[in-house]
Amino acid sequence: MNAMPEVVRRLEDVEQIERTPWQDVIRATSTYEVLRTACERWPERVALRLLLNGSPSAPTRDVRYAELLEGIHRAANTLHRLGVTPGVPVAILLPNLIESHLALWGAEAAGIASPINSMLESSYIARICEETGAKVVIALGPTTEGSIWEKAVEVADRLPRVETILQVDPTAAMGRRTGSGNHIPRGKMPSRLGVQVLDFHDALTESDSTRLISGRRFAPTEPCAYFHTGGTTGYPKVAVHSHLNEAVMAWVLQRIDDRRNVMLAGLPLFHVNGAMVTGLGALHSGSEIVLLTAGGYRTPGLLDAFWEIANRFGATTFSAVPTILAALLSRPLPADGIPTLRHVLCGAAPLPSQVAHEFEKLTGIRIHEGYGLTEGSCVSTVNPPQAAPKAGTVGIRIPYQELKLFKLGAEARPAELAEAGTTGVIGIRGPNVFPGYLREADNRGIWIEGGWFNTGDLGRLDADGSLTLCGRAKDLIIRGGHNIDPSMIEDTIAAHPEVAMVAAVGQPDTHAGELPVAFAVLRPGAKACTEALMEYARERIPERAAVPVRIEIMPALPLTAVGKVSKPDLRLRAIEHVIQAALAEHGMSDTHVKARLCPERGTVADISGPVVSRQVAMALVARYPVIPAWQEQ
Template sequence: MNIAEWLAAIARRRPHAPALLDGDRVVSDYAGFADAASSVAGYLAEQGVVPGDRVGVYLANTPRYLELLYGIWWAGAIAVPINRKLAPAEVATIVADSGASVVFTGDVAVPDTRGPAAPVEREPGDLAWLFYTSGTTGRPKGVMLTHANLIAMSLCHLADVDPIGPGEAVLYAAPISHGAGLYGLIHVRMGSRHIFPPSGRFDPDNVLVLARKVGAVSLFAAPTMVRRLVDAARSKGADGIKTVIYGGGPMYLADIQDAIAVLGERFVQIYGQGESPMTITALSREDHRDPGRLASVGTAQSVVRVRVCDADGRPLPPGSTGEIEVKGATVMAGYWNDPVATADAVRDGWLRTGDLGRFDEDGYLTLAGRSKELIVSGGSNIYPREVEDVLVGHPAVAEAAVVGVPDPEWGETVVAFVVPAPGAEFSEGSLDELDEHCRDRIARFKRPRRYHVVPDLPKNAYGKVLKTELLEKP
């Protein structure tokens, strides 16, 4: 099945339903959306694109983006969405690796070309989306996502994340090339309105204004975006926002507690990877009412099995920390042109996520960090996420990152990088206070031995902290 058939179906059933909005202004209904996708497919055929070819999209978020994305699928081709924040050299690497024959970029205008009346037929196992990883530890790899992967992920949204009713809307506050675009798929199937902020970027004040005007708005946001939205909503309120789905990075306990206090019961957390898009675990809206669940990332989603294993791939019991593995309908078909990396990542159908975590007796998963970031000091394992949670719990700390650095006596020692909260300043005395804060909350061997105050943390184009760059600091 071609996932573009969802657009064709809703266009037949509800042709005049508003589809694409520039701000609060409707620029296309679903009939027009489908016609535009068909036209893009016709144009691609004229360029020699055949089913299975790769087509890149390197654009900021605009209504045109969705027309191009669905036009690529309508033609039976494979979409290669490229993060607009990437540098030219990074874009060139992705284009070359994917073998994309066409790349849409800039203020693209596709002639009104007559295209096929229906999407080209595709099999469930055919590739639909080539998702390039963020490359925090090396060269980005192309994750092969099939039509079946995307369909399973989308239907899981309705079962485990957020039901979608008539007249709702999705707002693209984060890049369509990433999680926001993936979550847009189910909103097409349900005939939602798709809102694009006119600025093409995330502006929390503008998001709040649009939500009040349009109503019943859902959005996907990284934790840093949630913090900014919460700060803006303190004085303006959050009328019109139905659901904020957050993921893609660590949401610290103090931050989600503050977010709930300001915005109320509007939050759902998802944990996933490009290799199992948006679909490993979910912490439901109901679970957010239980303070004891907030430090977790929830329970396994409906179409996957999740387990925690030791270094030899043996499942561990609840309470034990190990590598998180996932198996099911959303797990990728592999890495593009990289069978060695594929074999290393997927073992007997189980995706080795590279993330560390532990289950409790009720099946709730708590993350402990990346396996490559594990710190071993004096023979003891130290999980950076645990230390970072404690640091961010101090009112003077906005963000924190913890790394291990070589130590001749202990093997590694813990070093913390902290970003002051707005209006906060650190002096030698306040760092002593921060150290005391840690001593009161975690074992002495886990607390940082050195603190660095920095104006911000280095991040890649997807908002993930680049700890490799922190390790290079003196």
């Protein structure tokens, strides 16, 4: 019998590993066990290093593995004293701090962690907290840069279930607080009676650091975390992760790359990439995580200093989204390059081939693209770091997770597999795949017969098992019943020497349903005009129907909190353009439209203008796939 491969390099390694059931291989089946094992194995290694600002010479705050375990114990025991038991959620509203890791893993050890994007509107945050039933909120105290604390207070005032807010003092988080004990929380306090506000650091100091006082025994299927989805098409859905889901993902990430890394972390911890790839998975392998400031990649000046920072810490890898990699192309490398850098990981959105080519030309390092989603606990396919990446693909499936392609519309039963070599809907199944969304209504139609999760993404498999992404089913541009893959448009225009980034979406059309339009960002100093880009697209896009009817040059593309291009925002912009043009064509240039997404109603077009135009304008807008709403001036 062949021995199990120590590291995954090809699909054959995955298949060899799977000859042994995962139950006989993966020993730690809770996140607490994963972390305790790592911390006890490498107590003196640096686990976390927080860069305090975006300067390459900025001071750091360092935590060893032994100290990390002590902090997790203190956080879990503090939460246990506050009534957090298995099944009780803790909302976490924090940027990337040492405390964020203590809160995340401590909450999973005591109850359920619910990390939330603090950049969401307070109404969205409250909706998530209400849905999860959060009893405790951990939030950053008042700062001059943001409003996290005010949002936390508003949530506590609105939701009777919230009993406690643990305030993370920004001064303490930066390692600058003096004195010990009895620190009074600062800023606005909740007006609702029954809400206590405690200092996070003081509360942890009073808790046991050596063990879990709850004596909890973890069941692998127990929920450990609630991760919300992006919320770009309505209120975010809340995905449930079990301890097994995340423990398996940590094991997989270590099996994909078994080397100790110095990993730069700039993605937020409320996102599974930040929490798993540059979090639990890195800690499982004894790596050093360098938190690139509290704000991550969004910190002003950080990208300008990125290569110097990488050299300072001897970075071996980092994880980023395509927009970050594209931005780094304009930052020159140090004279001696980045000698320690071994590979770069990329996910969250398709990587333009031109960006991949130019990045390799600049750095000499190839990008290892992967594919994953919150519902799969982060990674579902990857170009293994210890093998040459296959250009244009997102790699092979991970061990113990099956992946199949189903015919479009395969949610109908029985499920039909796509024919070999053709595009199909990606379905995944395995111990890393979540049990479902928290709200039962969100689970309708997400499962394909046989326990397969319907990702909604489209892909094509090569003979060697490598997956090529072909877009999302909902991102397809449907022109007169014909499906157009937006990546065909994006890849072509992105190859223009003066284009930095591009995104294509469908613009509503009363005749064809949708017409392709593109939005482009030029490189610094570029002077290309719309007409030049249109001519370039007409000459090179292989499918005539895919040639965009319009290209708009923008200073920047709208992005989600993790740096992905926000196509819903671009669709709204396209809707506004086509309706505004239609109004002008009918002599109503003084009537204006603003499109928005309403979670309860869908896409709404707010119309304002002279009252005499109301009836005609409303009838005209009703021809498009929006809900018209007249706004009195």
